[in-house]
Amino acid sequence: MEILLDTINLDSIRQYADILPLSGITSNPSIVKREGEINFFEHMKKIKEIARVPIHVQVSGSTKKEILRDAETIVAQLGKETYIKVPINPAGLAAIKELKASGYLITATAIYTEFQGYLAIEAGVDYLAPYYNRMENLNVDSFTVLENLAKEIKRTSSNSKILGASFKNVSQVEKACRAGAQAITIGIDVLEAAFANQTINCAIEAFNKDWSENFGVKTIAEYVKGNN
Numbered sequence: 339m340e341i342l343l344d345t346i347n348l349d350s351i352r353q354y355a356d357i358l359p360l361s362g363i364t365s366n367p368s369i370v371k372r373e374g375e376i377n378f379f380e381h382m383k384k385i386k387e388i389a390r391v392p393i394h395v396q397v398s399g400s401t402k403k404e405i406l407r408d409a410e411t412i413v414a415q416l417g418k419e420t421y422i423k424v425p426i427n428p429a430g431l432a433a434i435k436e437l438k439a440s441g442y443l444i445t446a447t448a449i450y451t452e453f454q455g456y457l458a459i460e461a462g463v464d465y466l467a468p469y470y471n472r473m474e475n476l477n478v479d480s481f482t483v484l485e486n487l488a489k490e491i492k493r494t495s496s497n498s499k500i501l502g503a504s505f506k507n508v509s510q511v512e513k514a515c516r517a518g519a520q521a522i523t524i525g526i527d528v529l530e531a532a533f534a535n536q537t538i539n540c541a542i543e544a545f546n547k548d549w550s551e552n553f554g555v556k557t558i559a560e561y562v563k564g565n566n
Contacts, residue, residue: 340521342394344503346373348384350526355389364394364467364503364523366423366447379415386416394445394465394523396423397433407434409442421445421464426454433459445501450476455487459498465521469504470514480510481517488518508532 340361343354346369352361363385370378385393395416397408409422422437424430425448434444438461445465446458452475458466468487473480487500502514503521508531511522546556555561 339515339520340499340501342391342501342521342523343389344369344523344525346370346381346385347526348381348388351385351388354435354526354529360389360391361521362392362394362421362523364423364445364501366396367398382416392419392421392443394421396447400429402429402432402436405429406436407450409437409472412441419443423447423467424463426458426466431457431461434458434463438462440457447503450478452483452486455483455500459487459490459494460497462496463498465499467501467503467523468500470505470510471504471506473504474510481513484514484517484519551566 341358342362343351343360344363344364345351346363346365350465351363370376373381382393382395393416395412397405397412397561399405399408409424412472413420420439422539423442423445424434424448427448430446434446435442444463445467446461446463447467449455449458449466449468455466455468458515466487468480468484470480484500484502490496491498491500499520500518502511502519505511505514505522505524505528508528511524511528514522550556553561555564
């Protein structure tokens with residue numbers, strides 16, 4: 339499973355780049371807005387320097403022509419290894435057709451339905467990002483949608499990967515993985531909740547306490563040093 343961070347906050351990226359085996363950083367205009375007024379491309383270049391993984395940047399244009407122009411601009415500024423996030427609607431699909439023919443890396447986004455996912459797979463996108471929590475909020479069976487998209491990828495021997503997105507909790511992330519998502523992009527709030535599990539922390543503290551009480555030192559390295 340590939341793990342991506344769904345944020346452009348530099349401090350958060352520094353923190354989790356040291357912790358997780360990251361495969362990428364994803365963003366969208368709403369995520370960018372949270373950082374306030376920034377020099378967008380300079381900010382994204384800093385992310386590349388920190389994380390050393392591909393970044394996924396969403397177009398803001400709404401017509402085919404605008405999407406193509408945005409994609410060209412993004413790659414010119416950030417490099418051809420950048421994934422262009424394009425919504426799956428008529429204009430987006432028309433743009434994806436041209437962009438894939440020109441060798442662009444594409445992440446299909448704003449996927450709320452199984453049908454959109456099928457269209458993205460057929461269009462040959464590199465990643466397709468179904469919105470897990472948002473689908474659930476619309477009373478859509480997110481698990482079944484991802485499961486059926488995974489079956490379609492296998493049936494057609496497609497190179498597309500499901501990038502599960504829009505999670506509100508760890509349980510949804512786990513379900514997406516079980517359904518067949520090859521990658522997930524996680525917000526910092528979900529990661530913080532995952533690592534805040536008090537049962538895990540209590541177990542670690544107990545292990546450390548037992549070691550210290552038994553040998554009189556805190557770490558194994560200190561134990562070896564003290565016996566040499």
